[in-house]
Amino acid sequence: MAGVASSSRQRSKIAPYLMVLPALAYLAVFFVVPIWSLLRTSLSSMSGSVFLPTLTFSWNFANFGHAFSLYEDQIIRxxxxxLVATLLCILLAYPLAYVIAFKAGRYKNLILGLVILPFFVTFLIRTLAWKTILxxxxxxxxALGSVGxxxxxxxxxxxxxAVIxxxxxxxxxxxxLPLYVSLEKIDPRLLEASRDLYSSNARSFGKVVLPLSMPGVLAGSLLVFIPAAGDFINADYLGSTQTTMIGNVIQKxxxxxxxxxxxxxxxxxLMAFILVGVLLYTKALGTEDLV
Incomplete structure (x- = not known):
């Protein structure tokens, strides 16, 4: 019996690792290996013709210095x-998420569906549509010209x-979506309690709603800022040579x-700058604020 119990305990200790193994294998094949290959390429020297290039791994760290010095403007841009797009997203998304969470009532699912519906259209088609609109x-x-x-x-x-x-x-x-989820989790009784304490709507928002919704603001900010910083489609179709972003440079x-x-x-x-920003965020606020 002791042996059976010992074997059962041993299997229970191994089981979590076995459950994680497929995810680790997936990350190894589709994340670690490509990152390692990209790192080797970034430290290589290129020779030969444009049509038949030859890469030689040579610990060429000068590539990083040249990359930053030549394209500093595009990185900053x-x-x-x-950053501007993230701030605009907060200003536009917060009122909408607030209305859906607290005011929509039985139309909540309908409004959410209408919000999500345009994003079933591919990213490229939506960008080309904006090119036509603008x-x-x-x-x-x-219309803007007619009103001065x-x-x-x-x-x-x-x-x-246009790019922004x-x-x-x-x-x-x-x-x-993160803002809506964060606002949806707020207990309405907290707002009732604030009104019972003679708090105005503005004060209730500043003291109750906004602090409790900050995890959604922070999560949404990361989800918007990170892909927006590496985007190249919008700058390519809506911008010009004066609005080139670092994603356009990498693509070319x-x-x-x-x-x-x-x-x-x-x-x-680009990844280093983004990673530093994310690490600073998690150090200052903690990852538990993103739940």
Whole structure:
């Protein structure tokens, strides 16, 4: 009996590791191996022709210095656009998520469905649609020009605001859903208690709703900022050569110039900046705030 009990305890200790094994294998094959390959490429030197390049691993750390010095403007622009788009997502998504969570009543699921519905259309098609909407001969430019918000020769397409608008629209769903989940978890009795204590609606929001919804704000901010910083579709279709983001540079280095070490180094520079930001967040606020 003692042997059976010992064997059962041993199996119970091994079982969690066996359950995690498929996930670890998946991460190893589709995350660790590609990252390792990208790292080797970023430290390699390239020789040969453009059509038949030869990569030689040579611990060439100079690729990182060149990547940052040559494309510093694009890196700064990418993070600036991503930050502005994230702030706009918060300003636009918070009222909508608040209404769905507290005011929608029986129409809650319907409104959520309508919010999610446009995002069943592929990312590229939605961006091309915005290119048509913001075109110089489109109704948006005409309407803004007629009320004096745009000069006669003014335009929206191929500007920084067009790119930021595209980023905001394409990633706002990742702000709405975490905010809605966070607001939905707030106990309505807390709001009733604040009103019983003669708190105004504005004070109840500032003292009860906003602090309790901060995990949703923070989670949504990460979910919007990280992909927006590496985006290249919006800058490619809605912007110009003056609004190029680091994602556009990486794409062209990989597919057009075929300078694979430079492209890999740029990818790691982008990942490093994002990783530092995420680590600073988790250190300051703790990952438990994201539940």
């Amino acid at each position: 990418s993070f600036t656009y991503a 075109a110089d001969d489109g109704w948006v430019v005409s 918000l745009l000069p006669s020769e003014g335009r929206l397409l191929s500007t920084s605001w 608008g595209g980023l905001t629209y394409n990633w706002i769903i990742f702000m709405i 280095q990989f597919l057009v110039v075929k300078d694979y070490p430079a492209a890999a180094a740029l990818s790691f520079v």
